[in-house]
Amino acid sequence: MPFSFQTAFQTLRSLWLKAFLFVTEPVFRFLLPDPYTNAGNKRVEKKLVHQSKVTMTEIVTAAHVNILDVAFAGTILSWIDIAAGIAAKRHSSVPAVTRSVDAVAFLRPVKKGDILKIQATVNKSWKSSMEVGVKVEAESPLSNERIFVAHAYLTFVALSPRTPKTYLGKQFIQYQPIAVPHIEPTSPVEIRRFEMAEQRRQARLSRQPNKPDHTIIRETMCAYSQGLNLKQGQDAIIQSHPAFVPHTMMRSENDNDNDNDDDDDNNDDRRPTFRNHQRRYSMDPKMLQPVKSMETEDSFAEVVKLVMPNHANSLSICFGGQIISWMELCALSSANRLAKAYLLAASIDSLNFIRSTRIGDVVTIRSIVSRTYTSSMEVYVTVEAENLQTGEVQFTNDGFFTITAVDKELVPVVIPRVIPQTQAEVDLYEEGNDRRRKRLLHRKELLQILDSHSPALK
Structure with missing residues (x-):
């Protein structure tokens, strides 16, 4: 590869910025105000699990469902993400962003009118990241029965709450990870979730190189x-408005459509046959x-x-x-x-x-x-x-x-x-x-x- 002065300059500039950030970042963080401590609060090293608990209630309306009146999975996941984000921010007392979402399976369709109960808590925290567990239950407004819908594990990363004013400060301080309090489990359930969170984290880390x-x-x-x-296909059909089609033509077309439907019903070759009747x-x-x-x-x-x-x-x-x-x-x-x-x-x-x-x-x-x-x-x-x-x-x-x-x-x-x-x-x-x-x-x-x-x- 031929030597390039521009590439060498960019490399030196990148190294200089990293060295400058390494030296000055603690100073910037010390000088900039912390909104949490300025409000009279005190940052702690440990927090209990229940301090991060969030319970959200959502009603599935017509804006959240498809043509079958079943809620979109993306809508439910957006609610899960919001509940998990609130739990992560309650625990860390700083802004937090979604880093990853584990596999999610929906065991029951959620229909229009259902009332969703979404519960989230922080299961474990590490240096600057947290795992949040979320459980979703659905309740019909016509009964008191609650049905388990889904659960998810999300990983959040805590970012610096300090907001720099200058361009240089934004480049160096904004969006930088920050340490979060440790989780202190007390009950057997919390201890088990705490231990399983570490197992899931190791599984995530092991999957990344093999992805x-x-x-x-x-x-x-x-x-x-x-x-x-893309293959060049035919243009879409231009269809006349029914109001401008003669009534006799409409009737004949409808008759033809009905005939075609009858042919489809009688076409046994297109009907699927299965040996497994389960x-x-x-x-x-x-x-x-x-x-x-x-x-x-x-x-x-x-x-x-x-x-x-x-x-x-x-x-x-x-x-x-x-x-x-x-x-x-x-x-x-x-x-x-x-x-x-x-x-x-x-x-x-x-x-x-x-x-x-x-x-x-x-x-x-x-x-x-x-x-x-x-x-x-x-x-x-x-x-x-x-x-x-x-x-x-x-x-x-x-x-x-x-x-x-x-x-x-x-x-x-x-x-x-x-x-x-x-x-x-x-x-x-x-x-x-x-x-x-x-x-x-x-x-x-x-x-x-x-x-x-x-x-x-x-």
Whole structure:
């Protein structure tokens, strides 16, 4: 590689800034006021678990549900993220941002009118990070029965509460991690959660080096976004308004439609047959899929969002739950390109936020159906953030959503198969079995915990 004065200068400047920050950061932190201590409070080294407990109550309204009156998973996860964030801030007494979300499985659909009870507490804290456990229960307004819906573990990082005024101070002090109090468990339940939190943390750290590299498939999806690999299909049909169509023509078209429906009903080849009668699939003729297979590329979807102040916390950093909600929207779009049915998010794999997204950033979410099964599919979603002032585009996080296709009675619908074409798509497809096995194992462990009424659940 040829020597470059510009590269050498940038390297020296970076080293000088790091050395300057190492020396001056404690001085800046000492001189800048701390809002918590200025209000007359005193920072402590330890806190009890119950001091961070948060209980939120949310009513599922029409704005939170899909066409089946079932709540969007992203909406519930955004509430989970808010409750966990409040618990983390209560414990640390400083701003905190979402670092990661462990895999989440929804055991029961939440419907319009349900009252959700969301409880969150800090299970354990380390130097500047905390694990928050969240439990979600649903209660019907027509009965007193509460049903367990889901639980989640989120990791938060505490950031400096001091707000510098100058540009230099913002570069050095703002968004810097800060130490948090230790958790002091007292009851047997709290001690068990405390110990299990350490096990989960070690599992997270062990997964990071072994995480598959999805750079190639992300580049492929970026090419889809720019129209470089997409097949040139036909334009959408221009359909006349019914008011301008002669009545006789409308009647004949309706008759033809009815005839086609009858043919579909009598077409036994399109009806799925199953030897295993333990699981029932929808036989609704309206749920018969128009195609039997689809290429992965054809399931590509893209969502672009601008981070506004109502999407961010007090540090102008976008809520992690908001990002997940947008990811679900994109995943459902890809799933609907493949399956013409009602779609529900069944689970979400672990998510790690590599970079924070701030107010003014443009978030681009892209998704494809990575693998299909009988009535469910796995959707891979990737997120990028673009700073419009600098033009810098950075990868923030990715994840896998499991989407289930159902009919109006919530009976599973047999969906088309997705067929990968490129090598990156084939690799992602073949890895799907391992991911599915882990999801099923996680779900089985969760059900075992519920059956045994273990106090470790939170």
